[in-house]
Amino acid sequence: MACLKQIFVGCVVLTSVPLLLLYFEQIPSFHPKTTISKFMSKYQAIKMNWFVKSQAVNTSSSTNQVLFHTSSTNQSREAHFKSLIDENKVSNTTLLKTNANAKERIKAKSKTGKKYLIYYCSRGFCGGFGDRQAGIVSVFLLANITKRKFGLIFSKPCNIRQYLYPNEVQWDIPSKEYSKLNKQFFTFTKRKYLNIVETSNFDELFKGDAIFLKTNYIMFDYIKRNTNYKSQLKWLQNVTYSQYFAEIYRLLFKPNDYITRTLEETVKPSKTNGTMLICAQIRIGRNPSMPGDKRRNSRKSVEIVWDFLHRYNDTRLYRIFVSTDSESVRKESQQLFANQSVMNPPGKIVHIDFTHKASPSVCQGMQKVILDQYVLMHCDVLVHSRSAFGENAARLMKGKSEIYVFKEGVISPSDIVYRKYAYSFTNWTGAPQ
Template sequence: MFAEKQVYIGLVCGAVILIIVYIQSRLYNAKHDKTFHISSFSSISLRNEQRLFQLKQKYLLTNLELFSINSTISSNNTKRLIYRCKRICGGLGDRLRGIISGFVLAILSNRHFEIDMTYPCAIETYLKPNLYNWILNNDKQRKPLQVFLYAIDHNKELMTSLRRTNFIEQWLKYDDIILSTNIDMVTPVLTNKLIKHTSLVQMIYEKKIIPTMNNLFPLLYEILFKPTNIVEHKIDNILRLVAIPFVIDPLCEHTITRPISFEINTIRFCINRPESGRGNSVKSIYRYRGKKAFTVADVVICVRCLCLRLNHLAKSSLLCLHIRTYSNPSNPRDPMVPDRLHTAEDMCKYIGTNSTTTILEKNKLQIFVASDSAKAVSTILQYFPNQSLSVPGPIVHIDRPSGKANVCDGFSKVIIDFYLLGECHTSLLTSSGFSAMANRRRLKPYENLFMYQSNKRKIIRCDDSLKETKWESINSTQYIYCTEQGKVISFKHW
């Protein structure tokens, strides 16, 4: 009898070891395979590496040398183009539009691009250079000849110059071009026939790349930016929560706040020390179900929970909501837009009440919500208490902060929201430059994309089959193009 028990234990342990080896090989392959689909937890740095790899393939670029001209820190003799934001210059979406515009103008004019953004907080606190060093050279001995170009919301004279003149030659006499803008200058400037000789324009047309801000933004953003270590850590903490499934077995309830690696380590510990509650490794192992020692049955349960979790992760999906309400108690300095008052409630009804038109199967759905309204966030979290989450921190408009909220903490939250909105399987958005740009960072930005039409209280699905060439040619100046083909719900009839 004792011998049979030993054989049984040996077989179970052997099977568990094989499972661990298999799981670890799958996790290793997922980490190193450049084509894997991001559905479970991986760090934001790994996700961004995957994103940049796919963008390089999309744009048929064998290297990024063209975008790395003068990418080292500038010297006193280097001609520069500096994006500046030291006072009101728009929200994050506006600023990114201005930054990308400045970057393209710098490449076209063969200047080193730098960013001088200190309002309301220094950008270097949250974002750092990725492939291009845009850090401002503050050498006090430098006495450059400068020209200031201010184009917040509009500057007809400047835009005409960028469209119709050889502005590159006009700028040659200046050492520094200081640009403050929130306008899309990329789309008009790349149609200027007088600069078609530049390397960037030639490459764009040779590769048949659509020459618009919307199309180029994902690539140029990844070239310029990656989150700082502090921001990356906060993003990863949220991604871990997103990757953890709901409680799918009472015996596995203890796993809901722990990473998968914990289960693997627990199983290892069970095998190596099946009857001991002591040892160096026990300090890092959760005492499963309150026991001081592990049994074969505990090992089997650990394996079962791990397999259930991995299976669930492969099937679960992340739905992202962005709710821009304009003036509200969290954001009182914005203009009033009455049409946006019912946005959160309408989205909840759309997701949760009509089985024929729900975006995703509810038992596989996790919801991330970002908004300029604490009330809107609270509405979503209360309606989906076990499936929804948001980034903690004060809600602020970085261009018009108000109240006693810590503005820099609010700025950090905005950056984290922006990154997370780029990791969604499905997006349901209100009209906003912020979420439109964040959505462009999704690996498949047109897949499962929904828009809320506030004037009609209607949610429509953007046409997945719409070709990007058609989208860009029709809609290069708008945020997101949606057709009303397919299923539409009007909440006025509810």
């Protein structure tokens, strides 16, 4: 019997090690002597090799069927996702295409009910714009599974309603609707609260009729693991956070007239006649423009981003846009790419959580933050920093774009697209779908 156990353990090790080695193969990094085509072809070859071989391993296993869409799950995504549709879901992009009533049901649900779950940020610590976006879509999911009407109060330092309008969900709820209701306030801005999200029965925790919740965390995976709402969350089984975020954010928001007009007048014309928009989102962290932030990237490390962008120095084919938290980086980018720059949105550089008092300059700076992100969404090639702001822009991009991450002097393919989407799409090609 002992011999059989040893043989079994040996087989498990022998079959597991090649997969682990394959998965953790070194991902190529960009350096000035590497051409873009070689860089991408090597990376895609590694990932496709991993993806194809993983599908060939034990296709009878139910775990592999879910993770890699093999065997019975390797059918059309529409047929697969139709089986997940129930009465208590909001959908991602593919789900909405396969069920025309899905979006209407979630919109209808958000308009009814006498109980509320409201994301709020009016004072105190809320996080930057990217962190708040994560909190908003997290609270929206909680509102959905607890069958509460979703609302949004975002007034620090300036009211979000000035820049973003409700799109298909009316989240701008008049205070008179809930002013006389029993209220509870929750602040989940520390990691220790994520255990509450993963284990709580929110129908018991939320005793008030109007719940106000502040958070700056991505709670998606913690909510998915909450067994109290297993049936309500079935639709999320094969949905990644990037898919969920993109669909829900578009469902909630549309830009104001100024942002829409600016995009129409500057970004879209720059992409006519096959011209590509090449972008970089460079977060330095603590610097003279952002003294309260922690360090993210050294000022010297930005040189590799310039090297990357210089490979697109043909004014006939490429336009360039740089978003940054450093005034010196912004000025340098304007000097280096003066003939290719798409635009330079007006406004001072601000971190919206470090500014407590609204003023015309602060509010213009907040509008610049939002406009910058909308420009990044339209890029054909994007280098983003390890920053929720840049990562969310990557999640919101449409079409087949090249997305990279810049961190500590190295540019590599971004895991926002490649690692998460590699097992999320049946027909993965190495580019976002």
